Amino acid sequence: MKVRSMNCTRIRLLYYSTASPSTFHFNQRLLLLKNASGATKLDDALQLFDEMLQRQPPPPIIQFNQLITLIVKMKHYSTALSLYNNIKLMGIPTDLYAINISINCHCRLNQVAYGFALLATIFKQGHPHDLATYNTLLHGLVIADRVFEAVELFKKLLRDKLCDPDQVMYGTVINGLCKVGHTRKALELLNFMEAGSCKPCVEQYNAVIDSLCKDKMVDHALELFTNMTKKGVVADVITYNSLIHGLCNFGREMEAVKMLRDMEDEGVSPTAETFNILVNAFCKQGSVKDAVLAVQEMVRRGLHPCVITYSALIDGYCLRGEMNEAEKVIDRMMERDIVPDIVTYNSLINGYCKKKQIAKATRLFQEILAKGLIPNAITYSSLLQGLFESGKPAAARELFNDMQEKGEAPTVLTYGILFHGMCKNSQCSDALALFRSLGSDEMKNGVGLYTILIDGCRRCGKPNLAMDLFDELLSKGLKPDARTYSVMIRVYCEEGLLVKAKELVRNMEENGCLPNSFTYNVIVRELLKKNECQEAEVFLEEMINRGFMPDHATFENLLPRIPNVGKASRLRTIIQKLTNGS
DNA sequence: GTAGGGTTAG
Numbered sequence: 175m176k177v178r179s180m181n182c183t184r185i186r187l188l189y190y191s192t193a194s195p196s197t198f199h200f201n202q203r204l205l206l207l208k209n210a211s212g213a214t215k216l217d218d219a220l221q222l223f224d225e226m227l228q229r230q231p232p233p234p235i236i237q238f239n240q241l242i243t244l245i246v247k248m249k250h251y252s253t254a255l256s257l258y259n260n261i262k263l264m265g266i267p268t269d270l271y272a273i274n275i276s277i278n279c280h281c282r283l284n285q286v287a288y289g290f291a292l293l294a295t296i297f298k299q300g301h302p303h304d305l306a307t308y309n310t311l312l313h314g315l316v317i318a319d320r321v322f323e324a325v326e327l328f329k330k331l332l333r334d335k336l337c338d339p340d341q342v343m344y345g346t347v348i349n350g351l352c353k354v355g356h357t358r359k360a361l362e363l364l365n366f367m368e369a370g371s372c373k374p375c376v377e378q379y380n381a382v383i384d385s386l387c388k389d390k391m392v393d394h395a396l397e398l399f400t401n402m403t404k405k406g407v408v409a410d411v412i413t414y415n416s417l418i419h420g421l422c423n424f425g426r427e428m429e430a431v432k433m434l435r436d437m438e439d440e441g442v443s444p445t446a447e448t449f450n451i452l453v454n455a456f457c458k459q460g461s462v463k464d465a466v467l468a469v470q471e472m473v474r475r476g477l478h479p480c481v482i483t484y485s486a487l488i489d490g491y492c493l494r495g496e497m498n499e500a501e502k503v504i505d506r507m508m509e510r511d512i513v514p515d516i517v518t519y520n521s522l523i524n525g526y527c528k529k530k531q532i533a534k535a536t537r538l539f540q541e542i543l544a545k546g547l548i549p550n551a552i553t554y555s556s557l558l559q560g561l562f563e564s565g566k567p568a569a570a571r572e573l574f575n576d577m578q579e580k581g582e583a584p585t586v587l588t589y590g591i592l593f594h595g596m597c598k599n600s601q602c603s604d605a606l607a608l609f610r611s612l613g614s615d616e617m618k619n620g621v622g623l624y625t626i627l628i629d630g631c632r633r634c635g636k637p638n639l640a641m642d643l644f645d646e647l648l649s650k651g652l653k654p655d656a657r658t659y660s661v662m663i664r665v666y667c668e669e670g671l672l673v674k675a676k677e678l679v680r681n682m683e684e685n686g687c688l689p690n691s692f693t694y695n696v697i698v699r700e701l702l703k704k705n706e707c708q709e710a711e712v713f714l715e716e717m718i719n720r721g722f723m724p725d726h727a728t729f730e731n732l733l734p735r736i737p738n739v740g741k742a743s744r745l746r747t748i749i750q751k752l753t754n755g756s
Numbered sequence: 757g758t759a760g761g762g763t764t765a766g
Contacts, residue, residue, distance in 0.1 A: 204757085239758040246759095274759040309760040316761095345761050352763080377762045384763065415764040450765040457766095482766050489766075517766055 200226070200237050207244055216253070219245055223257055232266050239271045251279040270301045274310055281314025289314050309342050316350035324350050325359075341372055348378050352385035360385060361398070368405070376402075380412050387420025395420055409440065415448050422455035427464075430455065446477045453483055457490025462499075465490055481507070485518040492525030500525060516542070520552045527560025535560050548582075555588045562595030570595055586620050593623060597630025602639070605630060619650060625658040632665045640665045656682070660693040667700030675700065676709065691722040698724065702731040711744050718748065 203222055207215065223241055226233050238261055245254045258276055261268060273292050280288040289311050296307060308331060315324035328347050331337055344367050351360035360382050367374040379402045386395035395417060403409060414437040421430040430452060434444060449472035456465035465487055469479055484507040491500035500522060504514060519542050526535035539557055542549055554577045561570035574592055577584060584592070589612070596605040609627060612618055624647045631640040644662050647654060654662075659682040666675035679689055679697055689697075694717035701710035714724070714732075724732060737743045 201757085208757085236758055241758095243758065269758085271758050278759070304759085306760045311760090313761065340760095342761050349761065349763070375762095381763065387764095410764095412762090412764045417764095419764065445764085447765045452765095454766060480765090485766055515766095521766090 200233060204237075204240055204244070207241075216245070216248060216250060219248075220253075223260075227260060227264060232264065235261075235266065235269050235272060238266070239269075239275060242272075242275060246275060246279060249282070251282045255279045255283075270296065270304060270307075273301075274304070274306050277307060277314070278310045281310060281317065284318055286311070286314040286318050286320070303336050305337050305340055305343065308337055309346055312343065312346045312350075316346060316353065319354070321350040321354045321356070339372060341375060341378070344372060344374065345378050345381075349381050352381045355385075355389070357382065357385040357389050357391070373405075374407070376407050376410050376413065379407060380410070380416060383413060384416040384420075387416050387423070390420075390424065392417070392420040392424050392426070409437075409442065411437070411442050411445055411448070414442055415445070415451060418448060419451045422451055425459070427452070427455050427459060444475075444477075446472060446480065446483070449477060450480075450482050450486065454486040457486045457493070460490075460494065462487060462490040462494065462496075479512075481512050481515055481518065484512060485515070485521060488518055489521035492521045492528075495525065495529055497522075497525050497529060497531070516547050516550055516553065519547065520550070520556060523553060523560070524556040527556050527563070530560075530564055532560050532564040532566070549577075549580075551577075551582055551585045551588055554582060555585070555591055558588065558595065559591045562591070562598065567595060567599040567601075586617060586622060589617060589620075590622055590626050593626045593630060597627070597633055600634055602627070602630045602634035602636060606639070619652055621647065621652050621655055621658060624652070625655070625661055628658065628665065629661040632661065632668065637665050637669050653685075654682070654687065656687055656690045656693055659687060659689070660696050663693065664696045664700060667697070667704070670704070672701065672704060672706060672709070679713070689717075689720075691717070691725070694720075694722050695725045695728045699728045699731050702728070702735060705735075707735055707745065711748070714745075714748055718752065723752070 200222075207219055207222065210218065219241060223238075226237065226241070238257075242254050242257055245257070255276060258268065258272060261272075273296055277289040277292045280286065280292070293307060293311065296304070308327075312324045312327060315321065315327065324347060328339070328343070331343075332339065337343075344363065348360045348363050351357070351363065364374055364378055364382050367378065379398065383395045383398055383402075386392070386398065399409065399413065399417060402413075414433060418430045418433050421427070421433060434448065434452070437444060437448075449468055452468045453465045453472075456462065456468060469483060469487070472479060472483075484503055487503045488500045491497070491503065504518070504522070507514060519538060523535045523538055526532070526538065535557060539549065539553070542553070554573065558570050558573055561567070561573060570592070574584070574588075577588075589609075593605040593609065596602065596608075606627060609617075609623065617623065624643055628640045628643045631637070631643065640662070644654075644658070644665075647658070659678055663675045663678050666672070666678065675697060679693065682689060682693070694713055698710050698713050698717065701707075701713065717724070732745065732749070736746050736749065
């Protein structure tokens with residue numbers, strides 16, 4: 175029995191290998207390659223390709239397509255294209271599949287134009303209009319950040335009835351629109367699908383729901399989620415994770431937790447991501463206790479905390495200034511062989527800097543370098559701020575130079591910290607010179623940087639420079655924010671230009687920028703300093719009516735100006751109202 | 757088992 179079955183196998187092997195040797199070898203070897211992993215995979219595929227190319231007669235194009243598809247999946251797009259070139263050089267005719275695979279490769283290499291050139295080839299060779307071709311090109315435009323051209327092509331295809339769009343085509347365009355933040359258009363297209371014959375599935379809903387959440391339109395996202403469910407489309411873990419994330423970003427942690435219960439009721443199991451979202455939200459919100467409970471819950475369910483989970487906890491403790499607890503977490507994660515990354519270290523460095531433990535922060539920075547981790551703009555920014563705040567402006571400048579030498583691009587935040595620190599150390603001219611040397615429009619037109627420099631010039635006793643900067647900002651057509659106005663109000667006050675200061679408070683409101691607590695505190699405090707008590711009262715009442723409280727510095731100026739007991743005083747009435755309220 | 761998309765966590 176045993177012998178007979180072995181014989182059968184041998185006979186079958188023999189039969190296949192004589193009848194169609196190339197097919198047999200090819201299919202086996204392709205299967206081996208598909209399941210293979212490791213460094214030689216590409217070389218093995220190329221080896222097989224060479225053998226195929228040398229075979230007479232050549233194998234069918236379908237086999238070449240199969241092999242090259244494998245190479246494309248490994249992301250070796252240029253290699254794939256050169257293989258097709260070899261095929262053509264050997265005079266082996268290609269087919270529509272081969273062209274579509276080539277178009278995809280060009281698109282992935284950011285050569286959409288070559289893709290469109292191949293579309294012309296398709297027409298010349300008389301192939302029919304093909305959905306896969308168009309979908310590949312649409313996707314190519316999307317990954318090249320040319321979403322609007324993708325939308326135009328999509329419209330043209332529909333208008334000229336060149337093809338009947340399918341779920342892939344709609345999905346590609348919807349994803350593209352979401353990617354560039356045109357969520358409304360994506361939603362419109364989704365609604366268009368719902369009305370037509372090609373109904374959207376959960377992936378298309380997910381794209382729009384996630385995009386709405388990122389646009390802080392969580393309630394719209396929840397609405398869409400409800401509509402989707404009503405239409406019988408079943409939400410998956412990605413739908414729920416997006417919604418939970420959106421709710422958390424909006425400070426709606428309780429609803430997020432309820433959503434977690436809902437998803438379980440619906441039979442969708444939360445993943446580690448789900449818990450990481452919650453852990454992170456709890457930490458950012460200040461309740462590390464809840465975060466720890468969430469981690470325990472995820473472990474209880476057999477889900478594994480990862481570097482993101484531990485980093486969130488560390489960040490939570492650092493934000494609360496509980497550095498000992500943060501250190502304990504880092505020990506615990508190391509024990510579990512989870513390697514802290516730059517984000518983890520950034521939290522710790524930031525924590526130490528905020529606690530003025532600059533030595534520890536610097537030591538940690540050295541450790542990062544020794545470990546071969548690359549500090550990013552956040553690392554440098556935190557440490558810069560720490561150095562300035564610890565009264566080490568020279569070390570800060572050195573670090574900034576170091577950052578530039580290492581090729582780490584400073585962000586607006588970095589420059590803000592740097593300018594602020596320099597101005598605090600009477601170096602506003604240097605800061606200004608550096609600002610003038612900035613190349614990017616984002617930096618040159620950053621209202622935040624202008625505000626820091628205006629305040630810096632004021633601090634350095636150069637009010638005229640401050641006023642020039644404010645004029646420059648306005649003439650550039652930039653929109654000052656409440657901070658900018660407040661800082662300028664302070665400049666005017668300090669220069670005794672009280673009329674201009676008061677004007678600016680009214681001006682900013684007209685320009686759609688409501689004065690905030692800082693603005694009112696500045697104007698009230700400065701007016702009191704100049705003994706303009708009646709004017710100060712007007713703004714004081716206004717600020718209280720708008721729900722803002724005088725800060726410590728304002729109170730210090732306020733209290734000495736309240737007349738003795740018995741004398742009628744509006745100021746005292748205001749203060750009494752305040753103190754009774756609290 | 758020849759081609760096209762699919763996104764959630766710091």
